[in-house]
Amino acid sequence: MRVTRTVGTALRALRRNVTRAVLTAVGIIIGVAAVIAMMEIGNGSSTQIQKTIASMGANNLLVQPGAASSGGVSYGGSSVMTLTPEDCEAMLKECPAVRSAAPVVRVRTQVIYGNRNWVPMYIYGTTPAFLDVRDWTDLDSGECFTDRDVRNASKVCVLGTTIERELFQGESAVGKEIRVQNVALKVVGVLSRKGANTMGFDQDDVVLAPWTTIKSRVSGSSAQTANQSAANAGAAAGGTTVNSLNQLYPGALPLYPVPSATQQADSPMPVRFTNVDQITLAAVSGPAMPQAIAQVSQLLRDRHRLRPGVADDFNVRDMTEMSKALSSTTDVMTQLLLVVALISLVVGGVGIMNIMLVSVTERTREIGLRMAVGARARDILRQFLVEAVVLCVAGGTLGIALGIGSSWVVSVLLHWPTESSPGAVVAAFAVSATVGIVFGWYPAWKASRLDPIEALRYE
Amino acid sequence: MALLELKDVSKTYRTGDLDLPVLKGVTCRIEQGDLVALMGASGSGKTTLMNILGCLDRPTRGEYWFEGQEVSRLSNDGRAHLRNSKIGFVFQSFNLLARTNALDNVRMPLAYAPHEVGEREGRERATKLLERVGLGDRLDHVPSRLSGGQQQRVAIARALVNQPSLLLADEPTGNLDSHTSAEVLRMFQELNRTDGLTVLLVTHDPEVARVARRTIRIKDGAIADDGRSEAVIAAAHA
Numbered sequence: 001m002r003v004t005r006t007v008g009t010a011l012r013a014l015r016r017n018v019t020r021a022v023l024t025a026v027g028i029i030i031g032v033a034a035v036i037a038m039m040e041i042g043n044g045s046s047t048q049i050q051k052t053i054a055s056m057g058a059n060n061l062l063v064q065p066g067a068a069s070s071g072g073v074s075y076g077g078s079s080v081m082t083l084t085p086e087d088c089e090a091m092l093k094e095c096p097a098v099r100s101a102a103p104v105v106r107v108r109t110q111v112i113y114g115n116r117n118w119v120p121m122y123i124y125g126t127t128p129a130f131l132d133v134r135d136w137t138d139l140d141s142g143e144c145f146t147d148r149d150v151r152n153a154s155k156v157c158v159l160g161t162t163i164e165r166e167l168f169q170g171e172s173a174v175g176k177e178i179r180v181q182n183v184a185l186k187v188v189g190v191l192s193r194k195g196a197n198t199m200g201f202d203q204d205d206v207v208l209a210p211w212t213t214i215k216s217r218v219s220g221s222s223a224q225t226a227n228q229s230a231a232n233a234g235a236a237a238g239g240t241t242v243n244s245l246n247q248l249y250p251g252a253l254p255l256y257p258v259p260s261a262t263q264q265a266d267s268p269m270p271v272r273f274t275n276v277d278q279i280t281l282a283a284v285s286g287p288a289m290p291q292a293i294a295q296v297s298q299l300l301r302d303r304h305r306l307r308p309g310v311a312d313d314f315n316v317r318d319m320t321e322m323s324k325a326l327s328s329t330t331d332v333m334t335q336l337l338l339v340v341a342l343i344s345l346v347v348g349g350v351g352i353m354n355i356m357l358v359s360v361t362e363r364t365r366e367i368g369l370r371m372a373v374g375a376r377a378r379d380i381l382r383q384f385l386v387e388a389v390v391l392c393v394a395g396g397t398l399g400i401a402l403g404i405g406s407s408w409v410v411s412v413l414l415h416w417p418t419e420s421s422p423g424a425v426v427a428a429f430a431v432s433a434t435v436g437i438v439f440g441w442y443p444a445w446k447a448s449r450l451d452p453i454e455a456l457r458y459e
Numbered sequence: 460m461a462l463l464e465l466k467d468v469s470k471t472y473r474t475g476d477l478d479l480p481v482l483k484g485v486t487c488r489i490e491q492g493d494l495v496a497l498m499g500a501s502g503s504g505k506t507t508l509m510n511i512l513g514c515l516d517r518p519t520r521g522e523y524w525f526e527g528q529e530v531s532r533l534s535n536d537g538r539a540h541l542r543n544s545k546i547g548f549v550f551q552s553f554n555l556l557a558r559t560n561a562l563d564n565v566r567m568p569l570a571y572a573p574h575e576v577g578e579r580e581g582r583e584r585a586t587k588l589l590e591r592v593g594l595g596d597r598l599d600h601v602p603s604r605l606s607g608g609q610q611q612r613v614a615i616a617r618a619l620v621n622q623p624s625l626l627l628a629d630e631p632t633g634n635l636d637s638h639t640s641a642e643v644l645r646m647f648q649e650l651n652r653t654d655g656l657t658v659l660l661v662t663h664d665p666e667v668a669r670v671a672r673r674t675i676r677i678k679d680g681a682i683a684d685d686g687r688s689e690a691v692i693a694a695a696h697a
Contacts, residue, residue, distance in 0.1 A: 005570055016558040369554045372515060373568040373617070374543020376536045453515050456550070 010387040013363075020355065021391060027351030028395030028435065029402060031344035032428045035337075036403025039424035041410060042337045044417035049329055050286065055135035056197070057319050059099075059286050063087075063279040063296060066313040081275035082313045085211070087303055088279045095295035097288040101281035102130035105211045107219040112179040113167040120163055121205040123180065125214025126280075131191075133282040142174040142189030145210055153212035157185040160204035161193045178207075183217045185209055215274060289318055345431055348395070349439035356388050356443035367447050368455025381448035388440020389433055396432030400425050461524075462491040462624060462657050463512065468521035470507050470680075481507045483680040484521070491624070492655040494648065496668035499677035506629075508677060509661045513546055513627045514538045526624065543571050547618025551630035553610040555602040555617075561589060562598045565617045572621060581620075588616040592646065608639030615646060619656075626650065626658045632667055644670045 014021040065082045088103040105125035110117050124130065128144045131137045137144075145156045157178065164173045177184045185207075194203040209218075283292035293316050300314050360367070367380055375383075404420070411418040470482040481504045489495055499505035510516035511523060514530055515538075523530045526545065530538065542548075555564050565585040569576045576584070589598055592612040594605075602610055611631060618626055628647065632640035648670055650656045660667055668674050676684040 009570065012559065012563070365554060366556060369550075369556075370567070370571070371539065372513070372542060372548050374539050374571040374621075376539040376571070378536075379571055453510050456554070 006382060006386050007390060009383060010390045013383075013387055014391065017359075020359075024352055024355040025391050025395030025398070027348035028345075028392050028432055029348075029399040031341075031348035032396045032399025032432055033402035033406060034344045035341040035428050035431075036400055036421075036424055037407045037410070038337050038340055039421045040404070040407035040418045041416055042333055043419040043421045043424075044411070046329075046333045047419055048417045049333075051135070053325060053329070054282075054286065057134065058325070059283045059289060060133060060319060061281050061283065061289070061292060061296065062317045063281070063300070064315045064317070065275075065277075066311070066315055082304060083276050083279055084274065085276055087300060088276070088281075090299060090303060091279070091281060091296055094299055095292060097283055097292035097295050099282045099284045100129045100132045101279055102126045102128075102133050103211055103276035104130070104278045104280055105214045105219075106277045107181075107214055109181055109219070111163070111167065111207060113176065116167050116169075118163060118166045120160075120207050121202060123207045123209070123214065123218075125209055125211035125218070127211065130208065130280065133280050134194075135282075136191060136194060138192050140190045140192050141172060142187070144189050144208075150210040150212055152210075153216050154210060155183060155185050155213060155217065156188045157207050157209040157213075158189040158191060159187055159208075160191050160206035162202055162204040163207060164190050180207070180209075181218050183213075185213070211276065293318060341428075341431075345435055348432075349392075349435040352388055352392060352436065353439040353443060356384065356440055357446070359387075360384065360443045360447040363447075364450065364455045364458040367450050368452045368458065371450070371452035372456060377448040380450075381444045384444030384447050385437065385440050388444065389436035392432045392436030392440075393429070396429050399432070400428055403428075461488040462493075462526060464488045464522075464524040465511075466522040466524070468508075468511060468518040468523060470504075470511065470516070471519045481680050482511075482518070485677075485680075485682055487675065487682060487685065489657065489659065491657055492651070494651040494658045494670070494672045495660070496671035496674045497659060497661045497677065498663060498665075498668050498674055500663060503677045504680040505661060505663075505677045509627065509629060509659075512625075512659065513548065514542050539571070540573055543568060544573065544621055545624050547615075547621070547623040547626045549611070549614050549618050549626065549628040549631045551633040553602070553607075553614045553634070555610055555613060557603070558601055560599045560601050561594060561605070561613045561616075562586065564602070564613055565589060565620050568617060568621050584620055585616070588619050589613070592616050606639070607635050608642055611635060611639075611643050612646065615643070615650075619650075624657060626656055627661070628658065629661045630663075631660065632662075632664065640667070 063083065083103070085103045088101045091098050091101045103126060107123045107125070108119065109123065110119050111123070127150050128147060131144055139158070140161065142158070144158055145154065148154075149156050157180075159167075159173055159178075167173070167178065168176070173187045173190055175187065177186050179185075191204065191206070191208075197203050281292070281296070283289045297312065297316055301312065304313055306313065370380060370383075404425075407418045410416050465485050465487050468482055468485045469480065472479045472481060485508060497505060497509065507516070511518050514525070514533075517538075518531050521531070525541065528541070530541065533541065556567065559567075562582070562585050565588060566581050569581045569584075586595070586598060589595055592615055594609060594612055594616070597605065597609065600609075602613070605613065611634075615626075626647070631647070632643055635643060644667060647658050647660065651658045660671060662668060673685070673687055675682055
């Protein structure tokens with residue numbers, strides 16, 4: 001009740017000189033509007049920059065099998081097969097910091113179309129989620145294969161632009177069939193151009209197919225990381241069995257890889273049906289990377305039944321270089337905006353203080369009168385303080401509207417990316433009220449210190 | 460019963476090293492329901508005495524009792540409270556809030572009342588007082604649209620809104636022509652007679668002092684003369 005009355009008094013006092021009140025508030029209006037517009041535009045471009053960097057793979061993680069060693073001789077990374085597609089599904093389900101994950105099976109072999117051939121840098125057997133992980137979901141033409149294709153080991157594939165150029169020479173590849181290891185894969189889509197990665201490798205030199213297709217139809221085992229004993233066993237088995245499906249399943253793949261003696265000794269696990277060469281996954285955001293690494297590591301240790309003290313049978317790698325670039329870009333952006341925001345609000349606040357001081361001088365007689373009829377020093381202080389705060393909050397509200405409006409205009413006319421930022425709205429509101437209190441304090445205090453006798457006689 | 464009582468009140472202003480005594484031991488009583496004129500030439504200490512009586516200022520020495528309360532010992536807030544609830548001020552230059560209508564001007568002191576007065580009650584009280592001073596049809600007029608006499612009547616209504624025990628008028632007719640002066644003075648007399656309100660008129664104009672029942676003359680910081688004015692005595696006898 002008291003507060004509403006004080007606010008009412010403040011509003012009446014401000015209404016007595018509308019022009020001046022509005023002009024005073026303009027400082028705050030512009031300040032807050034600038035903050036809001038800057039935040040929205042800045043957020044938009046920051047998100048854009050983050051997206052760009054993220055599409056380079058900044059929030060990607062790579063899980064690879066660990067190293068095997070025998071008699072002190074290490075076979076290097078990925079020399080044992082420990083990852084399964086189920087690991088990949090489990091990561092998606094159980095790690096909240098993981099946005100999407102895709103298993104990858106690699107081969108390196110020749111692809112043929114008509115009278116042309118090419119050996120792509122990457123032939124990846126994977127799932128449609130791979131494109132989501134790599135932020136590569138926009139295709140030039142056609143569309144990606146589906147999860148159903150993965151389940152069915154359908155003979156389909158998606159090409160990078162380099163392959164399309166090399167094999168098709170300007171023709172459209174979609175709908176045509178290419179041959180990989182004598183298996184015909186129908187091209188269902190062509191990826192958009194991604195260019196070279198940070199190491200300079202051409203990322204468009206790629207063929208993507210369902211991993212089941214690569215695994216079971218194209219290559220008996222992973223080309224580069226073949227587990228020799230298993231492959232030999234498979235070959236031997238293939239040699240003695242008559243199989244009319246030999247052409248469809250080259251390499252006479254056994255239904256599941258027979259674990260080697262070392263593998264069995266290291267991790268006595270039930271027979272696994274199939275392995276993948278690596279799992280790529282994307283964290284929900286750049287800052288969530290460490291969480292994602294921790295969650296994935298813990299999950300894989302659990303799933304692989306590794307006792308405490310036993311070394312990991314896998315490696316998790318992140319793109320540290322790029323994630324650093326990502327976070328520093330965002331930090332600089334945010335700090336820059338904060339500084340601009342502070343400066344404009346301080347300027348607005350000084351304007352408020354100036355006008356409030358003039359107002360106190362001008363209304364000296366009024367203050368004297370109010371004191372004579374019983375206003376205490378703190379009543380006067382409160383009245384002027386509330387006036388300043390009302391002015392600032394009203395200005396802040398208008399400023400928020402103006403800021404949102406101008407960022408909208410900018411996004412419509414200039415096509416800059418903008419992004420609304422409710423945090424900035426709340427902060428701008430709080431800051432403008434604080435500016436009112438801070439810069440209204442001195443004039444209000446000055447008013448409350450007036451001597452009523454002097455004030456009443458003031459001309 | 461004495462409404463207020465001054466006991467040997469002195470006020471000395473310090474200007475640099477120099478002590479400037481303005482009041483030199485004033486002692487007087489003002490009874491409840493009296494109509495008193497406080498007269499004196501400028502520089503006589505009249506204004507200083509009025510400021511002390513109005514609880515705006517504190518005496519340097521001496522005691523000031525208001526309704527059995529020693530005012531000179533009160534804190535600033537205590538005196539603000541006393542001014543709000545016990546004293547109504549009327550000024551020479553009206554001191555109305557510009558661009559604020561008559562009703563809001565009259566209601567203004569209610570905002571500082573220690574016991575909160577409801578919105579509707581405040582409105583009713585202010586309306587009644589404005590009707591009483593003859594401005595019932597001008598509640599929403601701003602001061603610039605009122606004549607001097609009307610403005611002073613709004614000021615009187617404002618002084619009465621907290622039902623004070625003392626009405627302190629500082630040269631209330633100083634800015635008015637003789638006709639409206641007479642009107643305003645009649646209003647003071649009427650308030651004094653019908654409501655038993657104690658009225659203290661501070662003036663240098665003998666015409667104004669004539670309406671008072673008692674006239675106190677200040678000269679050089681002391682009471683020079685204190686007596687019932689002949690006109691009133693004559694009127695009382697008549």
